[in-house]
Amino acid sequence: MKTTLIFGAFLLFSQQIATAQTSTYKLVKGKIMTEWATQVTPENVHQEYPRPQLTRENWVNLNGLWDYAIKPKGQAIPTYFDGEILVPFAVESALSGVGKTVGKDKELWYNTTFATPKKSSNDRVLLHFGASDWETEVFVNGQSIGIHKGGYDPFTFDITEQLKSGKTQNLQVRVWDPSDDGPQPRGKQVKNPHGIWYTPVTGIWQTVWLETVPATYISGLKNASDIKTKQILVTTEVAGIVAGKQVKVSAWKGGSMIAEQTVSPTETAKLTIKDAELWAPGNPVLYDLKVELVDGKKVVDAVGSYGALREISMAADENGIQRMMLNGEFLFQYGPLDQGWWPDGLYTAPSHEAMVFDIQKTQDMGFNMIRKHVKVEPATWYHACDKMGMLVWQDMPSGDMGNGWEMKLGVLGSQSDRERTPESEAIFREEWKEVMDDFYNFPSIVVWVPFNEAWGQFKTKEIADWTKNHDPSRLVNSASGGNFEMEGTRIAGDIIDLHNYPDAKMPNPGIYGKENILVLGEFGGLGLPVDGHVWQQKDNWGYQSFKNQDELYTRYSGLIEHLGKLVEAGLSAAVYTQTTDVEVETNGLMTYDRKLIKFDVSKMKSIHSTLYNK
The missing domain is CATH 2.60.40.10 (Immunoglobulins)
Incomplete structure (x- = not known):
């Protein structure tokens, strides 16, 4: 028996070596691509340091080609693998080199080896994952070292005790992701993509890396300020x-x-x-x-x-309307709804350069804020916003949907929170807390958004109060475009936020403005499909479609002119839908492949500048 196991291990190791030597990594063809996709190689894939708020020199990047297998749920570690996958791209993506779906009845397995880290006898070796969607079990040299549940928060395992003598170590990872068949946060992922719902993202989608630390080490920082x-x-x-x-x-x-x-x-x-x-x-x-x-x-x-020294707060203006204050002064915040999807990498940008491109173009167009919509980005994205001076509103990814919402008072939702199971509630609370903790240090983040449009919305006041108590240094937008729990004329959280397409509107200042910040959380959605730059040729979608860029700009400029009047009336912020086209949605400022900007950048900056001088 022992001889058989040794021979099997040797055969598996030989297969891994053969696979590495005959690697034929290729992009999965069939969809549009960004210009950065063709520059990605197994050697250069996301080599930037992944944790900018806690840096060390002694680290090893494990991104690159791993073995993968898709197996029925519940099986043991595979002895044979289906091929290679480029980590950290999700298995469904073109850049992964695989382009296959998994689903709730199967699991995605990974296998790779890494060189034994150099360490003293007392040092610890930490294995870090930027993010993996959703349930991730990690094995080192065949030993399970833990399970992490959550698709958007980074996690770490101390693997010191599982290391063996020798030059190399073996790493396997098992991932199960039920997508929209489960109650977990999953944003806009669905097993059958359509309309505003997109391709599933299963497995590792951010950098995997190793770090050697002393026995007593700095494991975290919490950076705040008092202006x-x-x-x-x-x-x-x-x-x-x-x-x-x-x-x-x-x-x-x-x-x-x-x-x-x-x-x-x-x-x-x-x-x-x-x-x-x-x-x-x-x-x-x-x-x-x-x-x-x-x-x-x-x-x-x-x-x-x-x-950084930065303060976000609310205070009444000369008319008694609550305003969003940055460092004690009113600054109108205007930015796009940014979903962070890529035609080639899905949740993962092809490169750091590509990721920063979106922020830079947003800034070039004269926006000063980004609403990161039902997705959480790698820490390097927020670091770029910090360096560039881009304000961020951070959504909690939605999940466990199914409830609707009713109209009341003309434009605002009534109280119709979803009944969630104890398991579903616990999953939400744990990951939302992790997101707030893990990204607390980034000064660019000024607003937390627990819910969007009643998607899985539950116990609104309780969650809003809990969010505010957990991080009183930021404003809380309890339910962007969703249901609101009223206490007199005050809603849960700091902000009352309505969605309206395509025209710009605002909550009634006379009813809500004395106790709440007034926000237009989504509007616009003006669509322009561009031939050769669309996810599919037919059945593309936008809230209102146009034939050319001139027509599109004329309509948009009218929206901005009216938006300026709302700022004067008490509006503190607005979010335009959206940064880029995403799959069949064609209402982006840019095409999904980022090869065409649909608006004249200088004109956009010029008309947006008028909003900040009200």
Whole structure:
């Protein structure tokens, strides 16, 4: 028996070597592609450091070609695999090289090897996943080390004890994703894509990487700020802590240290920034941070990070209408609904350059905000927004849908929350908390949005209050375009948000404006299908379609002219649908392949600038 197992392991290893030597990775053809897709190779795929708010030099990127297999649910680790998949692209995507669906009755298996990390006897080896959708079980050298449930939050396993002697280690991953057959958050993924619902995303879709750390190490940071005292506040999490250790935190600008404080691991460092500049669109000032775990004069561990001085709040204007305030001043926030989908990578941009392209074009067109719609991006996306000065509203991905909503008071939804099972509620709460915690440090995020259009919306006031209590430093938009629980004229959360297509409208200032920020959470949706740049040739869709770019711009400019009047009447923010076309939706500012911008960028910037001067 033992001889058979050894021979089987040798055969599997030989097959892996043969597969690697005869790799024939190719894009799956049949759909439109971005220009970046053809530049992707197994060697260069997403090599950027994946965690910009907690950096270390000692790390290894595991992205590249792995083995994959699609098997009936419940089977053991496969001994044979179907072929190769390019990680971190979902198996359904063209860039994965596979382009196959999985579904609730099957599981996706991965297999790869990695070089044994160099480490001292006391060091720990951590295995990180940026994101994997949805239930992910990880095996190292055949041993299960844990299961993570959640499609949008990063997770980590300490694999030190599972490492064996030798030059290489084996890694297998099992993923089960029921898509819209399950209650879990899944955004717009459905097993039968149509209309505003898109292709499923199963499995690993963000970077997988290794990190070697000391036995006692910095495992997390919480960076906040107080603009009144001009302080950056840094709270450190330390794993494996022992007595005698301290944390030294310093702030840097232009290579010079400008503040420093040493505290115990349980204390918050308060760094007073002399001549501090506040972070805002047009002035995205970031301060580099160095955090060291010290034992006397010895540095035990050190990480890099950054912070900013920024405050988002609400306050009444001269007419008593509540306004959205950035650093104590009203700034109208206007941006596109950004779904973050790609024709070639689905949830995963072909490259970092491609990902930043969307943000840059949004900024070039004169938008100062992005609503990240029912999807969570890699940390590098938010880092780019921080550096570029782009405000972000972050949605929680929807799930467990099925409830509707009724009209009341003309434009606002009534209370018709969904009855969720205890399991469904627990799944939502756990992942929403993880999202808020994992992305807390990014100053660009100014609004949390737990629900969209009553999709799976439940216990609205309770969830809105819980969100606000968990992170009081940001505004809460309890239900963008959804149902609202009223307490007199005040709704749950800070914001009352309606959706209206295609024209710009706003909640009634006389009824709601005294206690709530007034927001137009979605409007527009003006469609222009462009031949040669569409997901499919027929049956494309938009809220209102046009024949050419001139007609499209004329209609859009009329929307902006009316929007300006609403700003004067008390509107604090608006979201235009949408950044790009997505699958059969053709109402983007750009085509889905990003090869054509449907509007004159300079004209867009010019007309948008009038909105910020009201």
